[in-house]
Amino acid sequence: MFKAALSSTTIPPPVHIGDMSTSCQFCGARKWPKEKISCCANGEIQIAPFPDVPPELSSIIYTPHVLENIRSYNMAMAMASVGHSNKSLPDGMFHLGGKSYHRIGSMIPDSHVPHAFAQIYVLDVEDATNRRVQLFGGENAILKRDVLSELHNWMVQNNPLIRQFTVSARSDSQTLVWRCEDDVSTMQIGAIVVEPGSHREIVIQHCGGPIKCIHDGHSLYHPLAYPLLFPFGSPGWHDKYTVHNVDMSNARKITLTEWGRYILMHRGSVTHLQRCKKLTMEYYCDLWAQIESRNAFFHRSDRQQSKYRAARVAAFEDQLSAGVSATEIGQPVIRLPSTFVGSARYYQQLYLDAMALPKKFGKPDLFLTFTCNPKWPEIAASVPHQSNWQFHADIINRAFMLRLRSLMHDIVKMQIFGEVSAYVYRIEWQARGLPHAHILIILKDKILSARHIDNIVSAEIPDPEAEPELHELVTRHMLHPECDQETSYSCRRDGHGCLRDCQRHFPKEMSIETVVIADGYPRLVPLYTSMIITVMCIVLNAATQVQETR
Numbered sequence: 233m234f235k236a237a238l239s240s241t242t243i244p245p246p247v248h249i250g251d252m253s254t255s256c257q258f259c260g261a262r263k264w265p266k267e268k269i270s271c272c273a274n275g276e277i278q279i280a281p282f283p284d285v286p287p288e289l290s291s292i293i294y295t296p297h298v299l300e301n302i303r304s305y306n307m308a309m310a311m312a313s314v315g316h317s318n319k320s321l322p323d324g325m326f327h328l329g330g331k332s333y334h335r336i337g338s339m340i341p342d343s344h345v346p347h348a349f350a351q352i353y354v355l356d357v358e359d360a361t362n363r364r365v366q367l368f369g370g371e372n373a374i375l376k377r378d379v380l381s382e383l384h385n386w387m388v389q390n391n392p393l394i395r396q397f398t399v400s401a402r403s404d405s406q407t408l409v410w411r412c413e414d415d416v417s418t419m420q421i422g423a424i425v426v427e428p429g430s431h432r433e434i435v436i437q438h439c440g441g442p443i444k445c446i447h448d449g450h451s452l453y454h455p456l457a458y459p460l461l462f463p464f465g466s467p468g469w470h471d472k473y474t475v476h477n478v479d480m481s482n483a484r485k486i487t488l489t490e491w492g493r494y495i496l497m498h499r500g501s502v503t504h505l506q507r508c509k510k511l512t513m514e515y516y517c518d519l520w521a522q523i524e525s526r527n528a529f530f531h532r533s534d535r536q537q538s539k540y541r542a543a544r545v546a547a548f549e550d551q552l553s554a555g556v557s558a559t560e561i562g563q564p565v566i567r568l569p570s571t572f573v574g575s576a577r578y579y580q581q582l583y584l585d586a587m588a589l590p591k592k593f594g595k596p597d598l599f600l601t602f603t604c605n606p607k608w609p610e611i612a613a614s615v616p617h618q619s620n621w622q623f624h625a626d627i628i629n630r631a632f633m634l635r636l637r638s639l640m641h642d643i644v645k646m647q648i649f650g651e652v653s654a655y656v657y658r659i660e661w662q663a664r665g666l667p668h669a670h671i672l673i674i675l676k677d678k679i680l681s682a683r684h685i686d687n688i689v690s691a692e693i694p695d696p697e698a699e700p701e702l703h704e705l706v707t708r709h710m711l712h713p714e715c716d717q718e719t720s721y722s723c724r725r726d727g728h729g730c731l732r733d734c735q736r737h738f739p740k741e742m743s744i745e746t747v748v749i750a751d752g753y754p755r756l757v758p759l760y761t762s763m764i765i766t767v768m769c770i771v772l773n774a775a776t777q778v779q780e781t782r
Contacts, residue, residue: 249634252498252614252627258478261497264610264634271497275478277486279494283464285504289390292382293460294507301374302511305460308364308375309383311350311393312336312446312456314518332521334446334457339401339408340439350456353394354401357384386463393455393465401438410434412450412470448522458515461505488526492519496626502616509623516625524574531568540567586656589674593653598673598688602639604632604666625665632667643673649688651676682746685754712738 250265258275272278285293292298298305307314312334341351348367352360361380365373387394393410400408411433434446434456446453451467462468469491476483495505496516505512530536551561568575590596606612606621610631615624636659644652657671679685694702715721715734723735748754 249610260499277475282466306511309459310457314457332518335443337443338437338439338441342440353398357381360384391465406438408436488523589654593674596672597675597679600671603668682748
């Protein structure tokens, strides 16, 4: 716990960033009062909402059983497959690895090859249900037959993409073509023609042929793979997507990032997309992977790669001063630039920037870990009713950034630890989706002795009578369990479940006074309980953590 030179015996009121009740005057997106986020580019982007899900379908999708297994149901009803490396945890948080791609096969499978994905819709409802149950575990499948049958009947009757597919498969048409710019809701059977298309068109052979990848700039890239999110086959974003501003006076194209940010925002009512929990998390990850893939494809082009060259700084300056063109200096290299978030050059640049700070201002004095708490009142009030924070990563991350900025304002502007010469922090995401920040702070007045440490850091449990709120927070969030008496805790078990000494070396040795150890962690006084506060400090992981540390 931080004392932070507390000059008053009264505890300041808890920090509260407000309610997510401020609405954008153009699109109605809900925001926090101090939040700055471009939801619609000040009215330049207006996207028509997706059609509401009718009661007969919502009564199926929103049942607890379907929501718990909604990703499996969506995969069973999908017309196109979604390929990626699934690194998810069993608690529902979706983790995607590698490149994401969508593929679709022919209308009719080859002889002796069972039906799969869109081909299943050609079968009657009973055979289609049997095939889907077979694909997902046979008689031990978690998917219910009656649910699969109801979804199949509804999709065949109401999804225009499925209707066109089944009619074409049962006719003599040799090819089904879905063009990117067509409005699929108004397409007629007569529009299905035998015509070669470009690589941006979805051309489906009647029988046989290789499985084809759907271009990620096609408007049906997502509706074919996520029928439970787009039950009416509503087209999504494509390369030529054009929108009008709020007064319809101007039209412009929007990027995939702008489109995704617009549909991500919370407005007056909860959308169908925001109710589908695990499937929505998969869709968001797929959308992000699509954006990253398109950005990487841009830098992969020969035109861009020709601009990336490597040379020593001295040689570059000499040749540049001699009048040599920058495009001819050094050797061409195959790499992503530092402006591409996540590239090797990006992290190298951040590392060098961070290492320059202690060179100029001295070694860091404080190391803080600021962790997001899903029980923060701002998060609890913003998460839709009967939902869970795990399925609303956008709310979690936005609230975390506002809290982090509030903490940095107290440290840098309010100088709760003294005047700050420099600081740097890194934000990471835990395996289950919660963000946390590691912060290094370089103070103008250096921490040199045990007395300076005692003025900032306290390892004492607060008095439950004098400071009940701080006592409750410390005992809830900052105490290591008594693993020396109860050996079932994970810190006492290795990867094979065998008993071992505590992984974090608890219980710690008691210390009657603060001792500064050269090139090591200081020992603080007194060290009650199985807890240690290392080099500098740990921020309280609770709603009152920022103000209570003053």
